[in-house]
Amino acid sequence: MGGVVSDDILLARAYLSRVAEPACIPVWDCVRCLGPVAAARLIRDGAGSPEVSAATAARREHADPQADLDVAQRHGIRLVVPESDEWPHFALAALERTGRARARTFQAGERKVSDSGEPMPPLALWVKGPGELAALGVRSVGIVGSRAATAYGEHVTADLGYGLAGRGVVVVSGGAYGIDAAAHRGALAAGGQTVVVSAGGLDRPYPTGNAALFTRAAESGLVISESPPGAAPQRHRFLTRNRLIAALSTGTVVVEAARRSGAANTAHHCLTLGRPVMAVPGPVTSPMSAGCHDLLRRENDPALLVTCVDDVVAVVGAMGDGIAADQRPPADPIAGDVRAELDVLDPVARRVFEGLPVRRPARPDEIAQRCGVTPLEVIRSLPVLDLAGLLEASDAGYRIAARLRPRRRRV
Amino acid sequence: MGGVVSDDILLARAYLSRVAEPACIPVWDCVRCLGPVAAARLIRDGAGSPEVSAATAARREHADPQADLDVAQRHGIRLVVPESDEWPHFALAALERTGRARARTFQAGERKVSDSGEPMPPLALWVKGPGELAALGVRSVGIVGSRAATAYGEHVTADLGYGLAGRGVVVVSGGAYGIDAAAHRGALAAGGQTVVVSAGGLDRPYPTGNAALFTRAAESGLVISESPPGAAPQRHRFLTRNRLIAALSTGTVVVEAARRSGAANTAHHCLTLGRPVMAVPGPVTSPMSAGCHDLLRRENDPALLVTCVDDVVAVVGAMGDGIAADQRPPADPIAGDVRAELDVLDPVARRVFEGLPVRRPARPDEIAQRCGVTPLEVIRSLPVLDLAGLLEASDAGYRIAARLRPRRRRV
Numbered sequence: 001m002g003g004v005v006s007d008d009i010l011l012a013r014a015y016l017s018r019v020a021e022p023a024c025i026p027v028w029d030c031v032r033c034l035g036p037v038a039a040a041r042l043i044r045d046g047a048g049s050p051e052v053s054a055a056t057a058a059r060r061e062h063a064d065p066q067a068d069l070d071v072a073q074r075h076g077i078r079l080v081v082p083e084s085d086e087w088p089h090f091a092l093a094a095l096e097r098t099g100r101a102r103a104r105t106f107q108a109g110e111r112k113v114s115d116s117g118e119p120m121p122p123l124a125l126w127v128k129g130p131g132e133l134a135a136l137g138v139r140s141v142g143i144v145g146s147r148a149a150t151a152y153g154e155h156v157t158a159d160l161g162y163g164l165a166g167r168g169v170v171v172v173s174g175g176a177y178g179i180d181a182a183a184h185r186g187a188l189a190a191g192g193q194t195v196v197v198s199a200g201g202l203d204r205p206y207p208t209g210n211a212a213l214f215t216r217a218a219e220s221g222l223v224i225s226e227s228p229p230g231a232a233p234q235r236h237r238f239l240t241r242n243r244l245i246a247a248l249s250t251g252t253v254v255v256e257a258a259r260r261s262g263a264a265n266t267a268h269h270c271l272t273l274g275r276p277v278m279a280v281p282g283p284v285t286s287p288m289s290a291g292c293h294d295l296l297r298r299e300n301d302p303a304l305l306v307t308c309v310d311d312v313v314a315v316v317g318a319m320g321d322g323i324a325a326d327q328r329p330p331a332d333p334i335a336g337d338v339r340a341e342l343d344v345l346d347p348v349a350r351r352v353f354e355g356l357p358v359r360r361p362a363r364p365d366e367i368a369q370r371c372g373v374t375p376l377e378v379i380r381s382l383p384v385l386d387l388a389g390l391l392e393a394s395d396a397g398y399r400i401a402a403r404l405r406p407r408r409r410r411v
Numbered sequence: 412m413g414g415v416v417s418d419d420i421l422l423a424r425a426y427l428s429r430v431a432e433p434a435c436i437p438v439w440d441c442v443r444c445l446g447p448v449a450a451a452r453l454i455r456d457g458a459g460s461p462e463v464s465a466a467t468a469a470r471r472e473h474a475d476p477q478a479d480l481d482v483a484q485r486h487g488i489r490l491v492v493p494e495s496d497e498w499p500h501f502a503l504a505a506l507e508r509t510g511r512a513r514a515r516t517f518q519a520g521e522r523k524v525s526d527s528g529e530p531m532p533p534l535a536l537w538v539k540g541p542g543e544l545a546a547l548g549v550r551s552v553g554i555v556g557s558r559a560a561t562a563y564g565e566h567v568t569a570d571l572g573y574g575l576a577g578r579g580v581v582v583v584s585g586g587a588y589g590i591d592a593a594a595h596r597g598a599l600a601a602g603g604q605t606v607v608v609s610a611g612g613l614d615r616p617y618p619t620g621n622a623a624l625f626t627r628a629a630e631s632g633l634v635i636s637e638s639p640p641g642a643a644p645q646r647h648r649f650l651t652r653n654r655l656i657a658a659l660s661t662g663t664v665v666v667e668a669a670r671r672s673g674a675a676n677t678a679h680h681c682l683t684l685g686r687p688v689m690a691v692p693g694p695v696t697s698p699m700s701a702g703c704h705d706l707l708r709r710e711n712d713p714a715l716l717v718t719c720v721d722d723v724v725a726v727v728g729a730m731g732d733g734i735a736a737d738q739r740p741p742a743d744p745i746a747g748d749v750r751a752e753l754d755v756l757d758p759v760a761r762r763v764f765e766g767l768p769v770r771r772p773a774r775p776d777e778i779a780q781r782c783g784v785t786p787l788e789v790i791r792s793l794p795v796l797d798l799a800g801l802l803e804a805s806d807a808g809y810r811i812a813a814r815l816r817p818r819r820r821r822v
Contacts, residue, residue: 152694281692281704283563284718293692296707297716305708307695 005084012040013081013124014065014228019043019056022226022240023118026051029103031123036081071229072126075203076218080125080133087125088248090364090379091137093386093393094273095121095247116265117239119272121247122226128202131170131193131222138364138379140170140195141316142249142270144242144263145179145256150288153179153256156280158186160253163309165192169316170221172197172249174241175210179255179263184217193221195248199241200233201225224248242266243273250316251276253306257291264291271301274395276315279303317363345384348373352381353390358405361397416494423451424492424535425476425639430454430467433637433651434529437462440514442534447492482640483537486614487629491536491544498536501775501790502548502659504797505684506532527676528650530683532658533637539613542581542604542633549775549790551581551606552727553660553681555653555674556590556667561699564590564667567691569597571664574720576603580727581632583608583660585652586621590666590674595628604632606659610652611644612636635659653677654684661727662687664717668702675702682712687726690714728774756795759784763792764801769816772808 013036020027030052031039042048043056044063053060069079080086098119127133141164143157157179161171165187172195174180180196187194196217198206202225205211214223226244227237242262246252246269254277257263267277279296282289295303306312342350355371355378356362364382368375382398385391392401399405424447431438441463442450453459454467455474464471480490491497509530538544552575554568568590572582576598583606585591591607598605607628609617613636616622625634637655638648653673657663657680665688668674678688690707693700706714717723753761766782766789767773775793779786793809796802803812810816 152696156695280695281700281707281716282694284567284691284693285563289692290718293716293718296692305692305704307701307704 005081008037009081009083010069010079011065012036014068014079015040015044015063017079017122017124017126017226018063018065018068018228019059020123021055022122022237023120023243024055025103025106025113025118025120027055028099028120028123029106032100032103036083036123068228068230071203075128075229077126077128077202077229080127082121082124085380086127086133088133088136089383090134091140091248092121093383094275095119095243096383098272115239116268117236117243119243119269122244124226126202126225126228127222128224129218129222130220131195132376133222133224134380135376136170136172136195136248137250138375139168139316140172140249141312142172142245142252142266143179143183144173144245144252144254144266146258146261146263146288146291147176147178147180148258148288149178149182149256150282150286152282152286153288154182156282157182157255158189160255160280160309160312161186161192161194162190164312165190165194167309167313168192169313170195172245172252174199174238174245174262175206175214175223177207177210181210181213183255184213188213188216188220191220195221196223197241197245197248198223198225198233199227199237201227201229201231203229204232206233238262239265243269246270246273246275249275251278251312253278253280253312254292254295254303255280256282256286256288257295258287259290259294261291264295267295267303277301277303278306278312278315280306342390345388348377349381349384352378353385353400356385356391356398356400358400361392361394361399363397367398416492419448420492420494421480421490422476423447425479425490426451426455426474428490428533428535428537428637429474429476429479429639430470431534432466433533433648434531434654435466436514436517436524436529436531438466439510439531439534440517443511443514447494447534479639479641482614486539486640488537488539488613488640491538493532493535496791497538497544499544499547499659500794501545502551503532504794505686506530506654506658507794509683526650527679528647528654530654530680533655535637537613537636537639538633539635540629540633541631542606543787544633544635545791546787547581547583547606547659548661549786550579550727551583551660552723553583553656553663553677554590554594555584555656555663555665555677557669557672557674557699557702558587558589558591559669559699560589560593560667561693561697563693563697564699565593567693568593568666569600571666571691571720571723572597572603572605573601575723576601576605578720578724579603580724581606583656583663585610585649585656585673586617586625586634588618588621592621592624594666595624599624599627599631602631606632607634608652608656608659609634609636609644610638610648612638612640612642614640615643617644649673650676654680657681657684657686660686662689662723664689664691664723665703665706665714666691667693667697667699668706669698670701670705672702675706678706678714688712688714689717689723689726691717753801756799759788760792760795763789764796764811767796767802767809767811769811772803772805772810774808778809 161183170193171187173183175196175198184194205214254263270277279292351371355367364378365375368378572594581604582598584594586607586609595605616625665674681688690703762782766778775789776786779789
């Protein structure tokens with residue numbers, strides 16, 4: 001990891017993003033095993049596994065990543081890769097986990113591809129705008145719903161977007177008419193950050209009627225796509241796009257949705273990732289609220305009923321709450337043989353580890369205050385510490401892994 | 412029990428209904444211990460406990476039950492008492508239980524009177540109309556909500572009332588403008604039975620604007636009050652009235668309610684009595700739906716979200732469902748020493764007992780089919796069997812008490 005990503009990694013990831021459809025299990029797994037540069041070379045040479053070859057056959061010989069990067073640059077679009085500091089490691093850690101699990105079942109013979117999109121992390125993200133991509137997931141709320149929204153739905157959505165942005169919460173949504181557009185408009189009206197997650201290439205705003213909205217979002221926030229410039233917003237790309245909205249949001253609100261809808265698909269991804277799903281009720285006479293009511297009363301994991309900004313903030317949590325209660329630095333609980341594990345960490349991750357509470361889980365900004373690094377540095381380091389088995393994550397936050405905690409002594 | 416109630420009981424209960432406010436713990440308990448005739452005499456003589464005397468001081472010397480019964484008769488109102496076959500024993504059994512529990516805590520020193528009304532059964536009911544009072548609670552749905560209902564709320568309510576009545580479900584509500592009136596109108600439009608539970612005397616329709624509606628309800632269904640003719644609909648009488656709506660309904664739907672409302676009070680009574688509370692969601696922009704949303708998301712016993720007649724019927728159950736599955740007569744499980752207990756039962760109750768399933772609980776009409784008596788006879792006998800400890804009641808229906816069930820033999 002470092003500030004500057006080498007050109008060969010950028011080119012390799014641009015190539016992979018072009019030749020593989022989003023959330024392709026075999027290609028993602030190949031990249032995970034070989035790294036992007038070797039994986040790209042293997043694929044271009046047609047030397048991958050049968051699944052990898054099949055998944056990339058259509059474009060692997062003709063893809064021109066340098067041309068894609070040039071087109072992107074002309075449109076003010078940059079390619080963000082997992083090797084970059086800007087990568088949203090924190091938000092995508094859950095996709096990383098579910099992706100690994102899915103890859104295992106795929107290798108074990110579960111070849112059937114999920115209709116609702118596989119829970120894999122993206123290979124790269126095409127990004128436009130000054131927003132802080134790496135900070136997503138800490139205090140960001142997905143607002144999703146029907147394109148054919150009613151006046152009621154658009155009103156409630158714009159209110160939510162406005163109110164959340166006014167409290168410093170980043171709004172995340174798709175780029176469609178209806179609920180998506182109302183959410184962004186509300187956030188922008190409050191001068192807040194909004195994130196448009198697009199299903200097609202960012203040089204081709206879709207629908208074109210929302211082009212001006214995307215431009216405004218990219219001026220203060222972010223417009224993001226998993227697909228390279230020129231990619232058409234095809235149906236399956238909407239389904240895989242939905243998992244990104246779920247992953248990049250601390251929690252997601254469904255404002256209006258028909259019985260079978262993309263919003264229900266996004267809600268499904270939230271559950272897979274362990275992110276809270278909220279739903280706004282509406283008139284029972286409105287088919288556009290029927291999907292929300294279904295979510296609210298399903299037997300397993302019913303959605304949380306929210307009626308206003310306060311309700312949503314109560315669910316996603318107010319960062320920094322409760323920090324006063326536990327400000328003592330933790331006692332050093334680290335046994336001698338653990339020190340070796342810590343030695344491989346970079347100095348920032350080491351400091352973040354030292355800021356992890358022993359008992360009561362803390363949120364990233366609490367940890368930042370405890371160890372004196374920036375919240376962004378904390379959320380960059382948490383996935384590293386997680387993969388190293390040094391921390392324990394829960395809905396309430398992060399703390400030192402159980403194996404490292406000193407036994408409680410009875411006085 | 413018998414078909415004809417003696418005049419002295421009728422006069423005593425008419426007197427008690429005049430001198431005590433509804434749900435008065437000391438008076439109810441006094442009647443329970445002494446019977447109505449002796450209790451009425453004691454009260455008229457000023458010889459009751461200090462609490463009984465205090466609760467009846469205002470009217471005990473001037474009450475004229477014969478005059479009340481005469482006025483009632485002129486208005487087509489009859490007095491129904493617990494000693495009558497028409498008494499809704501089945502629906503009020505839960506109030507009987509909660510009333511006994513409340514009387515015990517009262518005697519133990521818990522003198523504070525509940526703000527939301529005590530869960531005591533009525534001493535008597537003033538009733539008008541041909542509806543089947545005794546059958547209430549088996550397949551009846553309370554529909555309650557705000558007087559200041561919106562057009563949306565009234566529309567949904569009338570739809571529910573119409574649809575439920577069309578399926579033979581009796582609608583129960585108060586007599587107010589708004590949701591109450593819309594519920595009755597819907598049921599009447601479908602040619603169904605509707606029950607108006609009034610907070611004041613039935614000779615004084617309140618509000619007078621609904622007088623014609625009460626007249627129509629009394630033509631095919633019922634108009635009921637706990638208070639004698641001439642009683643004004645005072646605030647505390649609305650709160651005690653609400654417990655009757657809850658008790659007389661298999662389940663209750665709140666269609667529209669502000670944050671603090673009578674509907675929330677009715678919902679509270681439902682929970683106390685173990686009756687399901689349903690709520691209809693609405694626009695989050697409508698203060699008239701805020702109470703419903705609160706009910707839907709409260710932590711303990713959240714209301715069930717219903718959007719249509721089907722949803723409500725699914726909650727209160729379709730009588731007769733599943734009867735085909737278990738039509739064999741139960742094996743005779745009765746040990747010799749239990750026969751003595753059964754000998755004290757009247758012949759109908761004895762037959763009903765014999766119709767109780769051993770394992771899978773059955774609903775009253777299933778039991779009726781099993782033992783060849785009418786459903787009404789079944790529901791009259793169930794409280795008797797319950798008090799005798801011969802049956803076990805649950806949400807799913809009734810079966811023989813555990814102590815009487817033969818052990819399952821392993822083959």
